[in-house]
Amino acid sequence: MPRGARFMPRLVLVGIAIALVGSTVAVGGAQTSNGAPVVVLEIEGPLTQASAEYLDRGLAIAARDAAALIVVRLDTPGGSIDVMNRMVQSIRGSRAPVAVFVAPRGAMAGSAGTILVLAGHVAAMAPETALGAASPVGAQGEDLGETLAAKTREILKATARALAGWRGETAVALAESTIDEAAAASAEEALAAGMIDVIAEDVEGLVAALDGQRVDLGSRSVVLTLERVEIRTVAPTLIEQLLQALTNPNLVFLLLSLGVQALLIELSSPGGWVAGFVGVVALALGAYGLGVLPVNWFGLVFVAVAFVLFVLDLKAPTHGALTAAGVGSFIVGALVLFNSPGTPSFQRVSVPLVVAMGAVMAGVFALLLTFVLRARRQPVAVGTVALIGRVGEVRQRLAPAGQVQVAGELWAAEIEPRDEVVEEGARVEVLDVEGLRLRVRRWDRKAG
Numbered sequence: 001m002p003r004g005a006r007f008m009p010r011l012v013l014v015g016i017a018i019a020l021v022g023s024t025v026a027v028g029g030a031q032t033s034n035g036a037p038v039v040v041l042e043i044e045g046p047l048t049q050a051s052a053e054y055l056d057r058g059l060a061i062a063a064r065d066a067a068a069l070i071v072v073r074l075d076t077p078g079g080s081i082d083v084m085n086r087m088v089q090s091i092r093g094s095r096a097p098v099a100v101f102v103a104p105r106g107a108m109a110g111s112a113g114t115i116l117v118l119a120g121h122v123a124a125m126a127p128e129t130a131l132g133a134a135s136p137v138g139a140q141g142e143d144l145g146e147t148l149a150a151k152t153r154e155i156l157k158a159t160a161r162a163l164a165g166w167r168g169e170t171a172v173a174l175a176e177s178t179i180d181e182a183a184a185a186s187a188e189e190a191l192a193a194g195m196i197d198v199i200a201e202d203v204e205g206l207v208a209a210l211d212g213q214r215v216d217l218g219s220r221s222v223v224l225t226l227e228r229v230e231i232r233t234v235a236p237t238l239i240e241q242l243l244q245a246l247t248n249p250n251l252v253f254l255l256l257s258l259g260v261q262a263l264l265i266e267l268s269s270p271g272g273w274v275a276g277f278v279g280v281v282a283l284a285l286g287a288y289g290l291g292v293l294p295v296n297w298f299g300l301v302f303v304a305v306a307f308v309l310f311v312l313d314l315k316a317p318t319h320g321a322l323t324a325a326g327v328g329s330f331i332v333g334a335l336v337l338f339n340s341p342g343t344p345s346f347q348r349v350s351v352p353l354v355v356a357m358g359a360v361m362a363g364v365f366a367l368l369l370t371f372v373l374r375a376r377r378q379p380v381a382v383g384t385v386a387l388i389g390r391v392g393e394v395r396q397r398l399a400p401a402g403q404v405q406v407a408g409e410l411w412a413a414e415i416e417p418r419d420e421v422v423e424e425g426a427r428v429e430v431l432d433v434e435g436l437r438l439r440v441r442r443w444d445r446k447a448g
Contacts (some may be wrong), residue, residue, distance in 0.1 A: 003391070006077070008296050012029065012181055013345055014287055016178055018060075027436060029080075034228065036066055036067060036225075036333055037067055037068065037229060037230040037231065037232045038064055038067065038068060038069045038070075038071060038203075038226065038229050038230070038232070039058065039061060039062040039065065039067040039070050039071070039096075039232050039233075039234060040070075040071045040073060040203055040231060040232065040233040040234065040329065041054070041055060041058040041059075041070065041071070041072045041233075041234055042073045042074065042233065042236075043055065043072060043073070043074050043075070044075045044076065044077060044244075045076060045077075045079060045244055045248075046076060046078065046082045046247050046347065047076055047078065047080070047112055047113065047116075047245060048079060048080075048081045048083060048244065048245035048247050048277050048292055049083060049086060049089040049292070050085045050244045050247075051076075051079070051083065051087070051107075051242075051244065052083050052087050052090070053243075054236050054237075054240045054244075055072070055087055055090055055091075055239075055242065056090055057234070057240075058070070058072075058234040059090055059091075059094050059098075061234055061296070061356075062094070062096055062234075063094075063096065065097060066096075066148055067096045068096070068097075068224060068225065068226060068229060069096065069097055069210065069224060069226060069229075069338050070094060070096050070097065070098045070099070070118075070182050070206070070373075071098075071099045071100060071101050071102050071203055071206065071207075072091070072098060072099070072100045072101065072102050072120065072251075073203065074100055074101065074102050074103075074107070074109050074113055074116060074117070075103070075104075075107035075108065075109075076108070076109060076110065076112075076113040076116075077108065077110045077113070078110045078111025078112045078113055078133075078134075079111070079112045079113075080112070081112065081152070081156075083112070084112035084115055084116065087116055088116065088119040088159070088163075089120075090270070091116070091120060092119055094121075097121040097122060097133055097215040097217060097222060097224065098120050098121050098122070099120055099121065099122035099123070099124055099210065100116055100117045100119065100120030100122070100123055100124070101124040101125070101126070101198035101200070101203065101208065102117060102124070102125040102126060102129045102131060102187070103124075103125070103126035103129065103200075103202065103203070104126055104129075104202070105126050105127055105128040105129065105419055106129065107126065107129045107130040107131045107341065108129060108131065109125075109129075109130075109132075110130075110131070110132070110133050110134075110184075111133055111134050112150040113131065113132070114131045114132055114133075114134040114160075114175070114178050115134065115156070115159060115160060115163070116194065116372075117131055117195075118160060118163035118164045118175060118195070118269045119163055121215050121216065121217060122165065122197050122198070122210060122213075123190075123195065123196040123197055124196055124197060124198045124199070124200055124206050124209075124217060124226075125187035125190060125191075125196050125199055125200075126199070126200060126202070127187055127201065127308075128186075128197060129186070129412060130184050130185065130187070131178070131184065131185060131190060131195075132178040132182070132183050132184030132185050132186050132221065133178060133182045133183070134156065134178040134179045134182070139176065140216055144253035153179055153180065154275025157175075157179050157180070158177050158349075159243055160172070160176060160179060161175070161176070162177040162180075163175075164195065166216070167194045167195060167445075168194045169429045170193045170194055171194040171195040172192050173193075174189075174190070174193045174195050175195060176195025181395045182413065187199050191413075198210070203231060204231070207229065207231065208225050208226070209226060210224050210226060211225070211226040211227055212225070212226075214355075217255070240272075241253075242289070245290065246285060246289040247292050247293060247347075249289075249293055249338045249348060249349040250350055250353055251289070251351055251412075252285075252286050252289030252290060252293060252338075252349075253334055253338065253349045253353065253354065253357070254353075254357070255282045255283070255285050255286035255289065256283065256286040256290075256303070256334075257282070257283070257288060257330075257357045257360075257361065258269070258278070258279070258282040259278075259279045259282035260283075260303075260306075260307055260310075260330070260361075261279075261361060261364055262275045262276070262278045262279030262309075263275070263276065263279035263283075264307075264310050264311065264365070264368070265279075265364075265368065266279060267311060276303070290337075293338070293347055295337050295338060295340075296337055296338075296340035296343075297337075298336055298337075299332075299333045299334065299335070299336035299338070299340075300333065300337065301332070301333070301382045302329045302332045302333025302336060303329075303330060303333035303334070303337070304333075305326075305329045305333075306324075306326040306327070306328075306329035306330035306333060307325070307326075308403060309320070309322045309325050309326035309329065310323060310326045310365060313326070313365070314370075321363045323362065323366065324362065326365075327358045327359075327361055327365075329357075330358060330361065331354055331358045332357065334349060334354045334357075335349070335351070335354060352412065385433070385437065386407075387406055387407060387430050387433055388430055388431070388432065388433065389429065389430060390406050390407055390429070390430050391406075391427055391428070391429050391430075391443050392403050392404045392405050392406030392407070392427070392429075392430065392440070393426070393427060393428075394423065394424050394425060394426045394427075394428060395410060395425055397429070398413060398420075398421065398422040398423070399415075399421045399425050399439070400414050400415045400416075400418040400419070400420065400421075401413070401414050401415075402414075402415075402422075404428055404440060405440065406430060406438065409435070411436070411437070411438045412436060412437045413428070413437065413438040413439070413440050414427070414437065414438075414440070415440060415441065415442070416431060416438055416439055416440065416441045420442070422442055424441075426442065427442075427443040427445070428441060428442055429442075429443040430443055
């Protein structure tokens, strides 16, 4: 065998080995640049238990995927201190660095949101955003008593000092002023005070700005390697979106209105189940929203009075007088429930919406009363008289006498005219009832 021929198999094997090594290096390089993703969580609206659950789920996903960085994009007017504390603990307990990013333009981190920004290992804001106004209020949105307010304020200030102490005295002073004086700061002012680390236009810009930066995680520090990193957004589940939507006072009010109207429709014409089912579900969802929102429970007294007045007008119609009083009571109850003094503006119900829904409710019950009155004025047909005009089926040949089934019962019958014969299975209409015998005629589908 020629020497060149002997070396050909070896050259082929060497080529295959080089190709395999090259492909392995290429795959390894791809995993190095994209293996540790940036996980983005988006929290919008008031901070609620649904927000805290979403944050915990997102942090768990980031830990599973060994994320290089977690970005919490925040736009909130605030929330309860209990929820805030839970979310702060979740962020500080994350093994991956967490950047709390107030974005997009026009967003805010108000009240409890300010403390969340300080809780991040990295704090960032987009241009034209703001944070602050972190003075404590009660669970119902009201001003706290002097002693309780002082205690709560001191606890929040201690939390702010613990989270922002490493940022310097200027940052701590600004953080405390947001609690003591309800002060607020723009992105530029917060950056100048050292309260945040960077201003970025969007998540991509934030990731680029943090690439190569060292982040302190308390027990250790890491250098962020974010070049060509994959950015993954964890979307809220349908349940999380629903529970978060139920923090909208306008939606909660609409659900309560729908529930009341659906139940009253069921009471006015019992026997169906759709209206009752819809009413119960709507009221259940509305009740959850009431449990989350800062409401004045005294308003429910007026809503209950309105419900009683509606029922009374259906049972003993007063030509709409009780319905009008019920609509007025419902409107007053809604405003007391959602718009009591001290309730934050973002948790108030729209007054035009309440008035409009009151008008709709009045129209619905005016229609219901019309049907109820019309039904009461009609003579009630009972016994055999109710059979006249009913259509039945011939069960025994009518020639002229036989048997027919009408309204689920078997009757003796005679056909009119008497010289006509009607075979079994044909349809007939009842003309009259003579004792226990029916007089019928052939039923014409077109005429009927």
